[in-house]
Amino acid sequence: MTTATFNFKPLSLSFSQDPYEVYRQLREADEPFYFADVDMWLLSRYEDVSIIATNPKMVRSLAEHESRPEAEARQRRANWHEMPFHERVVQFSLLDSDGDIHRRLRKQIFGEFTARAVSTLEPVVQKFVDDLIDSLDDHDQIDFIEDFAAHVPGFVIGHLLGVPAEHSEQLRLWSEQVVQYFGLDRSWERKQIAETATREFFEYLIELKAERTKSPKDDLISKMIVDEANGLYSEDEFISTCMLILMAGHGSTIDVLGSGMHTLLKYPDALQRLRDETSLIPNAIQEMFRFEPPLPFFHRHALDETTIRGQLYPAGTTFGLLYGAANRDPEKFDAPDTFDVERTPNRHLSFGLGAHLCLGNNLARLNMKIIFETLLRRFSHFELADADVVYKRGLSVRGAEKLNIAWKRK
Numbered sequence: 246m247t248t249a250t251f252n253f254k255p256l257s258l259s260f261s262q263d264p265y266e267v268y269r270q271l272r273e274a275d276e277p278f279y280f281a282d283v284d285m286w287l288l289s290r291y292e293d294v295s296i297i298a299t300n301p302k303m304v305r306s307l308a309e310h311e312s313r314p315e316a317e318a319r320q321r322r323a324n325w326h327e328m329p330f331h332e333r334v335v336q337f338s339l340l341d342s343d344g345d346i347h348r349r350l351r352k353q354i355f356g357e358f359t360a361r362a363v364s365t366l367e368p369v370v371q372k373f374v375d376d377l378i379d380s381l382d383d384h385d386q387i388d389f390i391e392d393f394a395a396h397v398p399g400f401v402i403g404h405l406l407g408v409p410a411e412h413s414e415q416l417r418l419w420s421e422q423v424v425q426y427f428g429l430d431r432s433w434e435r436k437q438i439a440e441t442a443t444r445e446f447f448e449y450l451i452e453l454k455a456e457r458t459k460s461p462k463d464d465l466i467s468k469m470i471v472d473e474a475n476g477l478y479s480e481d482e483f484i485s486t487c488m489l490i491l492m493a494g495h496g497s498t499i500d501v502l503g504s505g506m507h508t509l510l511k512y513p514d515a516l517q518r519l520r521d522e523t524s525l526i527p528n529a530i531q532e533m534f535r536f537e538p539p540l541p542f543f544h545r546h547a548l549d550e551t552t553i554r555g556q557l558y559p560a561g562t563t564f565g566l567l568y569g570a571a572n573r574d575p576e577k578f579d580a581p582d583t584f585d586v587e588r589t590p591n592r593h594l595s596f597g598l599g600a601h602l603c604l605g606n607n608l609a610r611l612n613m614k615i616i617f618e619t620l621l622r623r624f625s626h627f628e629l630a631d632a633d634v635v636y637k638r639g640l641s642v643r644g645a646e647k648l649n650i651a652w653k654r655k
């Protein structure tokens with residue numbers, strides 16, 4: 246099959262309810278699919294996605310490789326222009342830089358995100374999760390997304406960076422309002438919301454930085470202040486790094502918690518297996534990430550011409566990496582549409598691959614492990630209270646809008 250006539254509608258309800266059938270058709274086609282709406286070739290096979298993600302000539306940002314007028318024309322095409330704060334600290338970041346700048350920015354914070362470093366957060370996360378469950382003591386039914394998952398990442402990532410706990414709910418609002426603009430809908434209304442949230446977030450972080458400069462604490466922002474004083478960051482790089490850390494893991498953590506829970510409820514045998522053998526939980530978490538990646542789509546621009554499956558693509562081509570489709574590739578995973586808590590090996594691409602591999606992957610896994618272990622320890626029963634679970638529309642994120650569950654304490 247060729248993909249020339251393929252009816253690709255990633256904003257449709259049918260895509261959000263089951264993107265995996267569409268991903269299958271894309272994978273089985275003879276060639277990558279040209280997505281004209283965003284001038285991008287979509288790659289869906291594990292091998293193609295991996296080759297592009299690990300190629301140093303495939304970059305996240307063209308800013309270093311184009312003239313000012315070219316950059317402005319590109320920003321206009323994407324409706325990314327006339328957003329002064331967004332341009333300064335969101336459109337440029339560690340995630341959206343490459344080569345030496347990317348290596349320098351990534352190196353400054355890499356040590357804070359190793360498995361060993363994040364394991365020191367375990368007691369803090371555990372206490373937060375226990376308190377959160379206690380606070381829901383009189384609820385037999387909750388929206389697992391709003392009442393539970395949504396509270397976790399703001400607190401945990403905020404704690405790591407040094408944001409006071411009482412501000413963590415505000416972090417979620419800013420994150421959502423900024424991140425929504427990475428989706429396919431780039432209307433002027435959404436643009437205003439994204440720019441205003443970026444400005445407020447910027448001003449908040451400048452204030453927090455001033456406070457920590459006066460009275461440093463044992464947190465990442467205080468360490469970054471020392472690094473900036475030593476010339477390792479500019480002020481905009483400092484703010485964009487703080488913002489990226491607070492945003493990159495925010496919606497993704499909420500979404501994967503929700504779809505992880507939803508998946509367990511759809512596969513009661515798997516849930517029972519985890520009750521019988523709790524040591525399988527870390528493996529099951531890996532499988533939750535493979536099965537329902539919360540960030541299933543990223544892009545790369547080609548600096549040189551490149552060949553994929555015998556077809557030549559010129560320098561300047563943009564590729565869409567469908568991590569969510571690659572994770573279900575039968576060439577890589579046996580029975581890829583089966584949720585298998587014992588799957589091993591499980592080299593899914595939900596955290597990407599190559600230079601931009603997710604910095605927060607150990608933290609994301611730790612949160613999930615603590616949460617699912619605690620839920621299984623403290624509750625004897627979970628069930629869907631409303632079987633009609635609606636997933637968010639779009640290509641860039643995957644997560645349930647609501648997940649009403651009933652639960653019974655032990």
Ligand code: HEM
Binds near residue numbers: 602
């Ligand atoms: C919860 C699930 C998460 C998923 C599925 C996820 C996924 C990803 C993916 C796929 C990328 C690579 C983007 C690309 O290929 O272009 C990435 C990058 C990144 N993630 Fe995550 N992420 C998660 C959580 C987190 C958390 C908790 C943090 C931090 C607290 C975080 C921080 C970052 C950063 C800083 C980058 C940029 C790395 C770079 O460009 O070098 N992520 N993430």
